Amino acid sequence: MNSSTDAGQRRLLLVESRRATFNESLLARPDVTTVLLRLGDSSTRSHGSGPDGQNAENTRHMFVLDSSRSIDQEAARYREWIGHIGIVPEYFCNPNEAVQPQAQAFAAAVGLPHLTQEQVLLVHEKPAMKKLYHRIGLRSAAYELVDGVGEIERFAAVHGWPLILKPVDSDSCIGTWKLREADLPHAEQLLRDGHRWMVEEYIKGHEHQLCALVADGRVLDAYVSSNPAPILDVLEGAINANITLAPSEPKPIDAVALSQQLVDGVEYRSGYLHAEFWMTDTGEFVMGELAARLSGCEVPLNHGLSYGFDIMQAITDLYVGRTPTLEYTRDRAVGDLLLPTAPGVVTEITSAEELLAQEGVISCRMRAAVGDLVDPPRASFACSGVVQVTGQDSAEVTDRMRKILSGYRFTTGTPDAARDAR
Numbered sequence: 001m002n003s004s005t006d007a008g009q010r011r012l013l014l015v016e017s018r019r020a021t022f023n024e025s026l027l028a029r030p031d032v033t034t035v036l037l038r039l040g041d042s043s044t045r046s047h048g049s050g051p052d053g054q055n056a057e058n059t060r061h062m063f064v065l066d067s068s069r070s071i072d073q074e075a076a077r078y079r080e081w082i083g084h085i086g087i088v089p090e091y092f093c094n095p096n097e098a099v100q101p102q103a104q105a106f107a108a109a110v111g112l113p114h115l116t117q118e119q120v121l122l123v124h125e126k127p128a129m130k131k132l133y134h135r136i137g138l139r140s141a142a143y144e145l146v147d148g149v150g151e152i153e154r155f156a157a158v159h160g161w162p163l164i165l166k167p168v169d170s171d172s173c174i175g176t177w178k179l180r181e182a183d184l185p186h187a188e189q190l191l192r193d194g195h196r197w198m199v200e201e202y203i204k205g206h207e208h209q210l211c212a213l214v215a216d217g218r219v220l221d222a223y224v225s226s227n228p229a230p231i232l233d234v235l236e237g238a239i240n241a242n243i244t245l246a247p248s249e250p251k252p253i254d255a256v257a258l259s260q261q262l263v264d265g266v267e268y269r270s271g272y273l274h275a276e277f278w279m280t281d282t283g284e285f286v287m288g289e290l291a292a293r294l295s296g297c298e299v300p301l302n303h304g305l306s307y308g309f310d311i312m313q314a315i316t317d318l319y320v321g322r323t324p325t326l327e328y329t330r331d332r333a334v335g336d337l338l339l340p341t342a343p344g345v346v347t348e349i350t351s352a353e354e355l356l357a358q359e360g361v362i363s364c365r366m367r368a369a370v371g372d373l374v375d376p377p378r379a380s381f382a383c384s385g386v387v388q389v390t391g392q393d394s395a396e397v398t399d400r401m402r403k404i405l406s407g408y409r410f411t412t413g414t415p416d417a418a419r420d421a422r
């Protein structure tokens with residue numbers, strides 16, 4: 001269990017997001033009054049996973065920002081609106097990476113705690129991240145901004161194939177591609193879509209995630225996850241999972257020290273800091289990407305279940321000006337396994353009851369059922385369901401996940417095929 005250093009009611013403006021588990025925990029807090037902020041980016045909507053934490057059903061107040069108007073105009077309208085509802089938020093939390101620049105600018109305009117424009121660049125735009133890493137002495141993959149295939153070919157001549165092509169401000173692998181030389185015609189088409197693009201050196205090795213709880217510029221603790229397969233490879237059918245290493249399990253890096261180095265570099269004050277890193281096949285550390293918001297999928301919940309504490313309560317405390325005291329009661333590895341999905345009408349799917357009977361499975365959330373029309377996005381969070389799996393260490397969790405996948409049934413077809421399946 002974890003406790004906080006002070007009490008009293010708090011009022012929080014929360015940006016709508018896919019973080020259903022966090023949203024549900026936060027909205028259930030009797031000591032926090034939550035007002036929701038909806039921004040007009042379609043990526044905040046669910047992708048076959050139900051409403052965003054059932055926000056609209058669980059709260060009375062939501063301010064919908066009109067993206068056709070200026071931030072200052074909407075800030076004035078917001079002030080008038082909160083005057084009418086009689087609740088004036090004093091704290092701010094944005095878990096939604098897609099709207100980070102707009103959300104932080106709005107928070108600044110209405111006088112709430114926020115990231116500066118410079119901080120937003122450091123945690124949202126990849127070239128700025130790379131410059132930060134260079135400044136604080138962390139190695140990261142070589143990169144170059146590109147707007148034509150000639151530049152891609154020149155980069156590959158130095159760094160080799162494959163390489164990574166991505167928008168400078170994407171997340172969840174959205175718009176990100178592993179390119180081989182034969183893929184250049186596809187790359188040429190992508191470069192015409194209006195995004196700003198970059199290519200990056202391909203790192204061969206083991207991918208990890210790093211999450212830190214930060215209060216007043218100090219890392220309270222940090223947690224390391226292992227990805228059985230690189231996140232980008234899940235788009236090509238690899239196992240899609242995040243496994244929190246058990247507290248007693250050896251870590252590839254000093255998690256707190258690395259997190260503090262990043263916190264100091266960004267001058268981050270309070271909240272949740274998320275990062276990715278690689279350990280290459282030769283044992284070298286390579287920094288990945290950085291974000292000032294909750295990690296996706298069930299990664300935060302994995303940390304809490306692995307260490308045996310209510311991490312959602314602790315995260316909420318950080319965003320409402322409290323410093324949680326972290327008390328751990330467990331020592332195990334816990335991971336979330338995202339179950340495969342595919343477009344079409346679902347004709348067969350393993351039931352939640354069957355999945356919960358599998359060794360090590362402690363929770364299951366299905367996101368599809370027979371008869372559903374599924375159209376998953378090309379993103380790392382796309383799935384037909386999520387199971388959480390526990391074990392004494394990450395190796396045991398990985399083995400259990402692979403067994404689950406070997407027996408998992410998920411097929412799609414046409415609407416006629418779905419009716420026949422019933």
